[in-house]
Amino acid sequence: xxxxxxxxxxxxxxxxxxxxxxxxxxxxxxxxxxxxxxxxxxxxxxxxxxxxxxxxxxxxxxxxxxxxxxxxxxxxxxxxxxxxxxxxxxxxxxxxxxxxxxxxxxxxxxxxxxxxxxxxxxxxxxxxxxxxxxxxxxxxxxxxxxxxxxxxxxxxxxxxxxxxxxxxxxxxxxxxxxxxxxxxxxxxxxxxxxxxxxxxxxxxxxxxxxxxxxxxxxxxxxxxxxxxxxxxxxxxxxxxxxxxxxxxxxxxxxxxxxxxxxxxxxxxxxxxxxxxxxxxxxxxxxxxxxxxxxxxxxxxxxxxxxxxxxxxxxxxxxxxxxxxxxxxxxxxxxxxxxxxxxxxxxxxxxxxxxxxxxxxxxxxxxxxxxxxxxxxxxxxxxxxxxxxxxxxxxxxxxxxxxxxxxxxxxxxxxxxxxxxxxxxxxxxxxxxxxxxxxxxxxxxxxxxxxxxxxxxxxxxxxxxxxxxxxxxxxxxxxxxxxxxxxxxxxxxxxxxxxxxxxxxxxxxxxxxxxxxxxxxxxxxxxxxxxxxxxxxxxxxxxxxxxxxxxxxxxxxxxxxxxxxxxxxxxxxxxxxxxxxxxxxxxxxxxxxxxxxxxxxxxxxxxxxxxxxxxxxxxxxxxxxxxxxxxxxxxxxxxxxxxxxxxxxxxxxxxxxxxxxxxxxxxxxxxxxxxxxxxxxxxxxxxxxxxxxxxxxxxxxxxxxxxxxxxxxxxxxxxxxxxxxxxxxxxxxxxxxxxxxxxxxxxxxxxxxxxxxxxxxxxxxxxxxxxxxx
Amino acid sequence: xxxxxxxxxxxxxxxxxxxxxxxxxxxxxxxxxxxxxxxxxxxxxxxxxxxxxxxxxxxxxxxxxxxxxxxxxxxxxxxxxxxxxxxxxxxxxxxxxxxxxxxxxxxxxxxxxxxxxxxxxxxxxxxxxxxxxxxxxxxxxxxxxxxxxxxxxxxxxxxxxxxxxxxxxxxxxxxxxxxxxxxxxxxxxxxxxxxxxxxxxxxxxxxxxxxxxxx
Numbered sequence: 005x006x007x008x009x010x011x012x013x014x015x016x017x018x019x020x021x022x023x024x025x026x027x028x029x030x031x032x033x034x035x036x037x038x039x040x041x042x043x044x045x046x047x048x049x050x051x052x053x054x055x056x057x058x059x060x061x062x063x064x065x066x067x068x069x070x071x072x073x074x075x076x077x078x079x080x081x082x083x084x085x086x087x088x089x090x091x092x093x094x095x096x097x098x099x100x101x102x103x104x105x106x107x108x109x110x111x112x113x114x115x116x117x118x119x120x121x122x123x124x125x126x127x128x129x130x131x132x133x134x135x136x137x138x139x140x141x142x143x144x145x146x147x148x149x150x151x152x153x154x155x156x157x158x159x160x161x162x163x164x165x166x167x168x169x170x171x172x173x174x175x176x177x178x179x180x181x182x183x184x185x186x187x188x189x190x191x192x193x194x195x196x197x198x199x200x201x202x203x204x205x206x207x208x209x210x211x212x213x214x215x216x217x218x219x220x221x222x223x224x225x226x227x228x229x230x231x232x233x234x235x236x237x238x239x240x241x242x243x244x245x246x247x248x249x250x251x252x253x254x255x256x257x258x259x260x261x262x263x264x265x266x267x268x269x270x271x272x273x274x275x276x277x278x279x280x281x282x283x284x285x286x287x288x289x290x291x292x293x294x295x296x297x298x299x300x301x302x303x304x305x306x307x308x309x310x311x312x313x314x315x316x317x318x319x320x321x322x323x324x325x326x327x328x329x330x331x332x333x334x335x336x337x338x339x340x341x342x343x344x345x346x347x348x349x350x351x352x353x354x355x356x357x358x359x360x361x362x363x364x365x366x367x368x369x370x371x372x373x374x375x376x377x378x379x380x381x382x383x384x385x386x387x388x389x390x391x392x393x394x395x396x397x398x399x400x401x402x403x404x405x406x407x408x409x410x411x412x413x414x415x416x417x418x419x420x421x422x423x424x425x426x427x428x429x430x431x432x433x434x435x436x437x438x439x440x441x442x443x444x445x446x447x448x449x450x451x452x453x454x455x456x457x458x459x460x461x462x463x464x465x466x467x468x469x470x471x472x473x474x475x476x477x478x479x480x481x482x483x484x485x486x487x488x489x490x491x492x493x494x495x496x497x498x499x500x501x502x503x504x505x506x507x508x509x510x511x512x513x514x515x516x517x518x519x520x521x522x523x524x525x526x527x528x529x530x531x532x533x534x535x536x537x538x539x540x541x542x543x544x545x546x547x548x549x550x551x552x553x554x555x556x557x558x559x560x561x562x563x564x565x566x567x568x569x570x571x572x573x574x575x576x577x578x579x580x581x582x583x584x585x586x587x588x589x590x591x592x593x594x595x596x597x598x599x600x601x602x603x604x605x606x607x608x609x610x611x612x613x614x615x616x617x618x619x620x621x622x623x624x625x626x627x628x629x630x631x632x633x634x635x636x637x638x639x640x641x642x643x644x645x646x647x648x649x650x651x652x653x654x655x656x657x658x659x660x661x662x663x664x665x666x667x668x669x670x671x672x673x674x675x676x677x678x679x680x681x682x683x684x685x686x687x688x689x690x691x692x693x694x695x696x697x698x699x700x701x702x703x704x705x706x707x708x709x710x711x712x713x714x715x716x717x718x719x720x721x722x723x724x725x726x727x728x729x730x731x732x733x734x735x736x737x738x739x740x741x742x743x744x745x746x747x748x749x750x751x752x753x754x755x756x757x758x759x760x761x762x763x764x765x766x767x768x769x770x771x772x773x774x775x776x777x
Numbered sequence: 778x779x780x781x782x783x784x785x786x787x788x789x790x791x792x793x794x795x796x797x798x799x800x801x802x803x804x805x806x807x808x809x810x811x812x813x814x815x816x817x818x819x820x821x822x823x824x825x826x827x828x829x830x831x832x833x834x835x836x837x838x839x840x841x842x843x844x845x846x847x848x849x850x851x852x853x854x855x856x857x858x859x860x861x862x863x864x865x866x867x868x869x870x871x872x873x874x875x876x877x878x879x880x881x882x883x884x885x886x887x888x889x890x891x892x893x894x895x896x897x898x899x900x901x902x903x904x905x906x907x908x909x910x911x912x913x914x915x916x917x918x919x920x921x922x923x924x925x926x927x928x929x930x931x932x933x934x935x936x937x938x939x940x941x942x943x944x945x946x947x948x949x950x951x952x953x954x955x956x957x958x959x960x961x962x963x964x965x966x967x968x969x970x971x972x973x974x975x976x977x978x979x980x981x982x983x984x985x986x987x988x989x990x991x992x
Binding site (some may be wrong): 059064067410 | 820821865873947
């Protein structure tokens, strides 16, 4: 009883302390916000003439957005939008961040993926020289993403890994219209896999890319990117563009200072033709191909393990010890009466390992890196190099029109071919996808707008695996990744219906559901509802509920992982340690509750707050060491929020920033594989008509990268980028940027299970030259 | 940084505190600030206004028809302005610092068409007459001001075939704009080549009446 009282009192004490702290912070923030409002209002009042009275700050901002559009794009803006489609609508009941091409060039980002770093709620990391990894709002895992990726109208996620390669699918900045980052599930429209959100990259109409444009980016370490776009007019109502990109990836450096051997190149090209068939009937066809070759390392340093009967020593596996370590302490183990920790050595005078001679298999001899050790473990370093190839091509076509009965419709079809060869692992797959989708919306009465659609997707796979050289010994040789060849074709069909309802002048409601039959996830209904309430001319409050599904990837369900071999002292052989995929993995089902607030005290200042609570059943996670499978389903919970602001302090200074908090629990236990706190602050100061000074500050909290072999902790880090952009004449932009200026290097992430130490994210300097059309 | 880890409850408390405090502040703050009305109506007027903003940049007046240097061009908005057409247009013109034929623009509102027409005849600096939907029934062909340099814009389809220079209408959930080249020419104003360049997004009445500038 006393124990209970003490515990309760301690708990209560803690709660009171928390509450007092929260109240203090609230008072401080309220004070700040309420003072910002009058200051900003006052700033406006100085110049405010009669013309602004009667228009809310939201409406003023909306009008300014509209006059920035040219007449072509203005003519596409719907009078009555569909909630969930029109992402930039200020009453949109969702958490949305839109990235414009100038956000990429002005901040010195090399490609569009890097620009996601400034989006609150997103965590972008660089592990190797060539790729940035993007995850959103927690539980994104590492190789599997839990958001939907759409690029140029295509869903780009790979069925095998459940993730997309945005670097390969990326477009030249000049053809990007916008990137919509929608946090939170929009299940009733987007459907399966839009669990944590959606990234939707929209490309421009060919008519908006007429003439020539190029962009060249050179980094001091040798990384290079060059884009060229040419657009022309075929007839009065048809336009075209062609484009090409070449990119060189410089070699990175591992945490220990050793070379990461991850250099390579990317080449890609594409086209788009737009034609107006009739006044209300448009058509386009677009296509492209990409080829990428990169060196990639598989670290072998702890992939031969022996069992010493002792608790965990290094690898995270009970009683398993890397062979090199065993060899290193061999003499000590068998000679000393006590172990290093002082406990009795039961192996004294024996050779319980019965290890073969030579200890290291002959096939490994070519893999040894002379004179190098793994810094963390002080082990000899063994590595296997392979080329990672990524070849892809796609073709997409879309018809869209409006009928006399105000039915807006579009018919989209695409073909997509991908060939990915992970040469370092001996795993290759070809994926062909065929998609056909129909989307439409039309008004019903004065207060309803009904949107509906259907789509079918066929995915064919051809997987080739091989046992890589270092593992060609021992009994029953198997590849590191072994896909069950029984499943090579997958179908997905779905349909959706959603109604956008104007309940009153202040209340907008959307309600709908997506119905889907999926070979990987079965039949499911994903309902969603969102409500937007305009409380007054400065405040919009919104709420949403969605039930979203995510299908398990083929890697999670059908692929066996054999990451290492273990010495079997009884049989005297190296035996494989395999973790099969789990065919029983069901679809993940998430109930998502969101609440948001948009405050615009005046046209120059916008605050947004989004909060969420996700409750996920069957969340697929990398399995714990006690599991026989590589992945397992757990019940998980995530909650948090993002606070962001966009403030045009004056005509020449714009500040943007955000803070995000994301917490996660798996089966009630806190997890830290996503930083709990991230923040960013971006300043654009126009020094003169031609010169803009750019400052970007990013903070990321601590992250734990789980792994059975070598779990690591990435410490929190602060990153500062500074740049100067000079616009010598209209359409030209020359930028000089310094990135990661606060420290020589820091760590952000690594491939668990493939790498044994993370690569450095080093301080770099780059110059970019951009010519717009 | 750890101190910033508020947690969900802290965030929610903060959320509601600041929300309701700002609601009360902003509700009482500005006198005469009206709530936007029906969503699609507001969007409609925003789009109409933005189209008209572009149109004003495409019209060229003769020097003789313009007011003296330093004097503003007057734009009359006629009709019941429930959706603040006038405020929206004047906001766009002011924020973008747009000049019409090198002159600033002064906006004047009239409820009745007769009053506006009388003012138009009286003041030669009135060059733009915007007829809102509410007075469409009062308008007819013969009311077009018989004075050089005038352009008249009608807010709805009801102004079709009514002999005005421009009118906008909604079709297929989009705003379309109709320009009457003959009327423009007869009023002594020229439509710039930019209009023809954007012909795909406009409808042009009496296109063959005469060639626009530069052709």
